[in-house]
Amino acid sequence: MRLSITWLRPLALAMALAAVTAGLACGGGSDGSVTNELSPNQELRVRIAGDPSTLDPQLAAFAEEISIVKQLYRGLFTYDQNLNVLPAVAAEVPTIENGGIAADGLTYTINLRPDATWSDGVPVTANDFVYAFQRLFDPAAGAQGYYFDFYTSISGAAEFAYDEGGSADGVGVTAIDDDTLQITLAEPKPTLPELLALWPAVPLRQDVIEAHPDDWTAPSNFVGDGPFVLAGYAEGDQITLEANASYWGGDEPTLQTLVYKIIPDDSAALVAYQNDEIDMTSIPAPDASRFEGDAEQVRFPQLETYAIQYNTQEAPFDDPTVRQAISRAIDRDAYVSVVRGGVGTPTTSWLPANMPGGDPSAGQGLGYDPEAARTLLTDAGFPDGDGFPTFTMTIVDDETNRTTAEFLQEQLRVNLGIDMQIETLDESAFYDRYQVGDFQVTWSSWFADYADPDNWLPQQFGTEGGFNVLGYSNPQVDELFAQAATEQDREERLALYDRAHKLILKDQAVTPVFHPDTNYLVKANVAGLATTALDAAPGDWFTTNVRILQMGDSVPPASKP
Amino acid sequence: MAAYVFQRLLWTVPVLLAVAAITFALMHAVPGGPWDRSKQLPPQAVENVDHAYGLDRPLPVQFGDYLLGLARGDLGVSFRSHNRPVSDILADGIRVSGTLGLLALALSVVVGVTLGVAAALWRNSAIDYATVVFSTAAASVPSFIFGMLLLVLFTANLHWLPSGGWGTPEQAIMPVLALSALPAAYIARVTRASMLDVLDQDYVRTARAKGLRENVVVLRHMLRNALIPVLTIVGPLAAMLVTGSFIVEELFAIPGVGRTFVTSVSSRDYGVIMGTTLFYTFVVVVANLAVDVLYAIVNPRIRYDSYG
Numbered sequence: 001m002r003l004s005i006t007w008l009r010p011l012a013l014a015m016a017l018a019a020v021t022a023g024l025a026c027g028g029g030s031d032g033s034v035t036n037e038l039s040p041n042q043e044l045r046v047r048i049a050g051d052p053s054t055l056d057p058q059l060a061a062f063a064e065e066i067s068i069v070k071q072l073y074r075g076l077f078t079y080d081q082n083l084n085v086l087p088a089v090a091a092e093v094p095t096i097e098n099g100g101i102a103a104d105g106l107t108y109t110i111n112l113r114p115d116a117t118w119s120d121g122v123p124v125t126a127n128d129f130v131y132a133f134q135r136l137f138d139p140a141a142g143a144q145g146y147y148f149d150f151y152t153s154i155s156g157a158a159e160f161a162y163d164e165g166g167s168a169d170g171v172g173v174t175a176i177d178d179d180t181l182q183i184t185l186a187e188p189k190p191t192l193p194e195l196l197a198l199w200p201a202v203p204l205r206q207d208v209i210e211a212h213p214d215d216w217t218a219p220s221n222f223v224g225d226g227p228f229v230l231a232g233y234a235e236g237d238q239i240t241l242e243a244n245a246s247y248w249g250g251d252e253p254t255l256q257t258l259v260y261k262i263i264p265d266d267s268a269a270l271v272a273y274q275n276d277e278i279d280m281t282s283i284p285a286p287d288a289s290r291f292e293g294d295a296e297q298v299r300f301p302q303l304e305t306y307a308i309q310y311n312t313q314e315a316p317f318d319d320p321t322v323r324q325a326i327s328r329a330i331d332r333d334a335y336v337s338v339v340r341g342g343v344g345t346p347t348t349s350w351l352p353a354n355m356p357g358g359d360p361s362a363g364q365g366l367g368y369d370p371e372a373a374r375t376l377l378t379d380a381g382f383p384d385g386d387g388f389p390t391f392t393m394t395i396v397d398d399e400t401n402r403t404t405a406e407f408l409q410e411q412l413r414v415n416l417g418i419d420m421q422i423e424t425l426d427e428s429a430f431y432d433r434y435q436v437g438d439f440q441v442t443w444s445s446w447f448a449d450y451a452d453p454d455n456w457l458p459q460q461f462g463t464e465g466g467f468n469v470l471g472y473s474n475p476q477v478d479e480l481f482a483q484a485a486t487e488q489d490r491e492e493r494l495a496l497y498d499r500a501h502k503l504i505l506k507d508q509a510v511t512p513v514f515h516p517d518t519n520y521l522v523k524a525n526v527a528g529l530a531t532t533a534l535d536a537a538p539g540d541w542f543t544t545n546v547r548i549l550q551m552g553d554s555v556p557p558a559s560k561p
Numbered sequence: 562m563a564a565y566v567f568q569r570l571l572w573t574v575p576v577l578l579a580v581a582a583i584t585f586a587l588m589h590a591v592p593g594g595p596w597d598r599s600k601q602l603p604p605q606a607v608e609n610v611d612h613a614y615g616l617d618r619p620l621p622v623q624f625g626d627y628l629l630g631l632a633r634g635d636l637g638v639s640f641r642s643h644n645r646p647v648s649d650i651l652a653d654g655i656r657v658s659g660t661l662g663l664l665a666l667a668l669s670v671v672v673g674v675t676l677g678v679a680a681a682l683w684r685n686s687a688i689d690y691a692t693v694v695f696s697t698a699a700a701s702v703p704s705f706i707f708g709m710l711l712l713v714l715f716t717a718n719l720h721w722l723p724s725g726g727w728g729t730p731e732q733a734i735m736p737v738l739a740l741s742a743l744p745a746a747y748i749a750r751v752t753r754a755s756m757l758d759v760l761d762q763d764y765v766r767t768a769r770a771k772g773l774r775e776n777v778v779v780l781r782h783m784l785r786n787a788l789i790p791v792l793t794i795v796g797p798l799a800a801m802l803v804t805g806s807f808i809v810e811e812l813f814a815i816p817g818v819g820r821t822f823v824t825s826v827s828s829r830d831y832g833v834i835m836g837t838t839l840f841y842t843f844v845v846v847v848a849n850l851a852v853d854v855l856y857a858i859v860n861p862r863i864r865y866d867s868y869g
Contacts, residue, residue, distance in 0.1 A: 050824070054643045061600050142613050144606040162605055214644060235642070235653060236816025237726060263725060263814045271712045272724035272814075396599075428593025428829045435601055467601060 033552035034525045042548050043257040044526065046537055047269045047281040051236060051262060055217040057199045058136050059145035066199055067536040068260060071241055071543055072224040073202035074249060076110060076129070076181070077193055079541055081530050083451045085193045088249065089116045089124055089203065089225070093193055096488075105188035105488050106155075112179045118205060119222075119229045119244045126175035128203035134168040135204060137161040147200040147449070149466070153189040188486040190493060194450045227253045227544050236262055254528075254547040273521055279548075280522045280538065285400045288341030288519060298522045301345065301515060303352050303448030303533045308393075308408065308511040311437055313471035316389060321380040323508035327366040328373035329415035330408065336514050339403050344516045350456070351501055352515050354533055357453045357494035363505040363512065370415040377416055385417030394439040397424035404443055437469045445516070448534060453497035457481065461504050472509040525549040562857065565865040569850050573843065580842045581631070581835065585624050588826075588834050595640045595829040614640065616831075627835065637832030641825075647836040654818030655840065657727055658805030661817060664737045666802045669745035670795065676745075677752025677791075678784065681760065692749055699746035705808045708739035712812070725814035736813045740806055744798045751794055755787040762786075789860055796852030800845045 052065040060069045076090040085093050091111040094100020101108055116124040135141045136148050137160045144161065152158040154173060159166025172184035185192070195201065205223050212221040222230040227247045232240035241258040261277070263269040266284040273281045280298075283291050291297050308326065310317040317323060332346035345353075348363030374384070382388040393408065395401040405422045412418050420441070425433070433439060449455050458481040459465040463473040477500045484496040505512075520538050522529060527549050530542035539546060596602045596610065611617045615626065630637060636647035680692035699707075715722040715735060726732050759765060760783070768782045805819025818837060825833035856863045 051642060053641045056643070062598075139605070139609050142609070144603075144609050146600050146602055146606070148606065149603045217643060234816075235645070235650075236820070237728075237814075261726075261814075262816075264811045264820070265814070267709065268712060268724055268812050268814060271717045275716045275720055275724050277724055426593070426827055427599065428595075428597040428827070429591070430593070431597035431599065431601070432593035435597070466603065 034527075035550045035552060037550040038254070039525065039548040039550045042255045043259060044255050044280075044543070044546055044548065045259045045261055045278045047263050047272065047278045048239075048260045048537075049262070049264055049266075049269075052239075055230065056143065056145075057202050057204075058132070058143040058148070060199055061146035063536040064260070067540045068239060068241070069199045069202075070536075070540055071226055071228040071258060072222075072230060073199065073226045074116070075196060075198070075202040076112075077197035079197055079532065079534070081532055081542070083532055083534060085197055087113075088197075089113060105190070105486075106185045108183040108185075108192065109176075110181045110183070112181060113248070114179050115248050116225060117246050117248050118225050119246055121246055122205075122223075123178070124203055124225050125178040126181040127178070128205060129181050130173050130175050131206040132202065132204040133157075133173040134160075134171050135209075136200065137166075137171055138168060139163050145200065147198070150195050150198070150449075151201065153185050153187050153192070155184045155186040158186070188488060190486070190488055190490070191450070191452050191454045194452055198450060227251065228255075228258055231257075238262060249544075251544040253544040255543065258543065270521075273523075276523075279526050280520050283343075283519045283521060285340060285343070285519075286403075288343040290341075291519075291521065292342060294521065296521045296524055298520045298529065298531070298538050299343065299517050300531050300538075301352070301354060301533060302518050302535065303355055303451060304445055304516050305347065305350055305352060306443065306445040306513050306516065307350065308513065309439075309442045309444055309470055310508075310510070311440055311471055312509060313437070314440065316380070316382075316391070317440065319380050320507045321376055322382075323511065324366055325373045325376035325380060325416060326412065327363075327508050327511040328369045328376060330411050330511065330513060331368045332513050333368070335404075335407055339400070339407050340514065340516070343519050344514045346514050347512050348505070349501075350505065350510060350512045351453055352448075352533075355448065355451055355453065355456070357497050357501070359498060359501075362502060366505065366508065373415055377418075382418070385419075388416075388418040390419045390421060391440045392421045392423050393441045393443065394423045394425060394430065394433065395443050396427050396430045401443060408443070434469055437471055451534060453494065453501065454484075457497055457500055457504070458485065461500075461509055470509055472504075472507070474503060474507060474509075477503050525551050562854075562865055566850065566854065569853075573846050576846060577839055577842055578628075581628070581839060582624070584835060584838045585620075585627070588829070588831060589620055591829070593829055595831065597829070614638075631839075636836045639825075639830050639833050641828050641830045641833075647832045650821060650833060651818060651836050651840055654805065654816065654821045654837075657815060658810070658817035658819055659803045661727075661733065661736055661740065661809075661815065662799070662803035662805065664733060665740035665744070666795075666799050668737060669741040669748055669798070669802075672741070673745040673748025674752050674788075674791065676749040678756055678779070678787075680749070680753045681756030681787075682779070684757070689753075692753060696746035696749045699742040700750075702742070703808075704739050704743065704806065705812055707742055708735065708809055708812045711735045711738060725812070727815045727817075732813075736809050736815060739812075740802060740809050744802065747794060747798070748791060751791050752787065755790045756783060759783050759786050785859060789856065792852055792855050792859065796848045797845070799851075800841075800848035804841050804844050 048064040052068060053062065054060060054065060055069060057069045057073055060066050074088045076088060077085045077093060078088040080086050087093050089112055091113050092098065094108050094110055096103060100110060112124065112126060118124060135143050136151065137157050139161060148161055152161060154171060156166050156170035156172050160168065160171055174182050176182050203225060208221060208223050209216045215221060219230045219232050227244055227249060228241040229244045231242040239260040243253050243256050263272055269281045272278050310323055312318055336342060336344050336346045348367045349359065351358040351362065353360040377385060393405050395405050402424065409420045409422060412420050434442060446456065446460065459467045461472055461477060462468060462481050463478050480496050480500040484493050487493040487496060518535060518538055522538065525548055527547050528545040529539040530545045531538050532541050535541065596607050615623060627637065638644045638646055639650055642650065676692045676695065680689040683689055712724060712735065716724045722731050722734055765778065765782055768778045805817040807819045807823040810817040810820040818840070821833060822837040825837060857865060
């Protein structure tokens, strides 16, 4: 049975998609035209693949969790469509010029909007932020998730979070009065406003959490300060949000209802979309080329980079020349068109070009050139690949990863004459080894939490970086990171990161291959979708913009009686 | 008979204990834990969460603790589903999968036995050949292909049925069809074969010679005996159907226990793995017991009085 699934599954998908595509061409029920009038039914139905593990904003970390939590809460700040920081619960974005940030960059004084309220009508106060931050760092509160260490530059936070003699009261977030919050830092953190616009930094209600410690995120107990409230949750089936009647933000939603339908199977989700049960669904990578250019396709770049990663501590990949040879042996244009159906951007740069500090020309000196690749491999002591040991690429077992690994295997065999084996593992087993650098070569991606190199370089490539699984260490790079971490001038800071980035690419600590796109089908009557490069689902930072238009009159097909 | 059933039920306890021990050992032996995901949890957070769930204690202590909880009816909580109690997850999933499975079982028994009997009575007729074709085709096409074909036909093209979900009768039609095709084929084959076996038996000839009407001969004398081998396979089929099919539940977005089980294994959600495995064990044990009891009812020659 196991074997037959492996080879029959693509067949089933192909059959289904052929039918779905045929169905899309002939339309369903209406004549397909969209009027400018609002539909009386302001409901947006979004597909998610599985139940969120949590709706606690401090624990949310995966796309569906983040996407839902963002609708339920508003923090101090939010983003505009170009990812500039805007005030939300805060009255304005603090700067040194307006006195919100002290000259040493260590004290932030943030005035709150007096009219911000929770969904039960209680005003949002500075104390709600104080409580939330104390909870975020508390080792015993069960809320230390994937992101608390984004905020440990706050004074007293690290001591409390790492149980090194700190306490809740020692955390440098204090309420001066109901409408004034003060944040003091142990060291300057120039990206703090960006970080405070993210979902883990939203206010929380101490009274609600303490009254329902185990199920405060259940619909019956839920209280939020965002444009939508949690109205219902049927496990394994759907999550329903409704417009928050007491929302205060000035961007009150047109949508009355937001439904997240749980549909695990990608092909079944396409059928559900075709049958008008959902309004948007992602296009699976293996089927990208079928929907390319479809009128309902919504495709835009995201801040994500896929790269070949090496264990740079072990031979033969401890030699930068070997890694450079591999970079020059990979035809990235062919990869994107063959494996990704043309969806995405081939790259030699780790930082995406649309990221602040990104440079589209970065790494281009090590782009595809088989001739140069062979020369580099000869320089490393392996003419024509002779004597190069057979090595293993370890990947998470899924269809796209397997195709990718096979493509890379072939490129390296043809262009360098070296032999790569492929090892597939299930997700847990893979990350168990990945986190400790237990691999020779792997294939993995990094997705931005916020749009700054601060989120993309020091943790991954610093010698002491928390996510440096590569064993990569370059003292010059470390020095640049140390300077950038506290540099207050934005341009200067980005320039420091740019220099570090180019050193990393010269070393080929990783070999960047491509930046994927978000690729969705969205019904034609969904208007006002405003996408950003940080979307977990298209437009999910600006759901308040979305409105559902009336479809044109239904034209019954002539053949039906 | 009652003593026999009681004795068999008592045996369930050591069986469940053995399955619990093996499952516990295996799931901890597999590389990777519940926090090994595509995003890395900071080491400090891993330490705290391990401590909160008791995963930092020695494995024998954890297992002992699990058994103590089990004795009290406490199956622990899910790591992946905002700390929902495993018993809640199981209760919801079993209700859905059980309903789906019983519907599929009923359909496959009705279709399978009817086709099997008809094929045997009118041997080498068109209906016989049709049954053979059906049972071969339905047994060879995997349920996800069949399910996908149903989705394409009834949802994508005809727009008659919803693509998935659970709660309305329309939502049950395709999953029940997808789930019952294979068991129906299987039952049809076994019924046909065992009906052909009893066709020429002496007691059947005697019944006819006594001048009994044909439908009495078929129903009382032939079918009752022919059903014994069918019962043997219906037990395991019932266990398989009511415990949920991952493939059908995933394809039709049904929140059943089959999907829960497979998802919990890949996400190393230990409490849910233990809970679902023990539930499966229990269902299989009970289904086999039910079959043995039914043997005695169907066939008077089988008695359990001398057992043990």
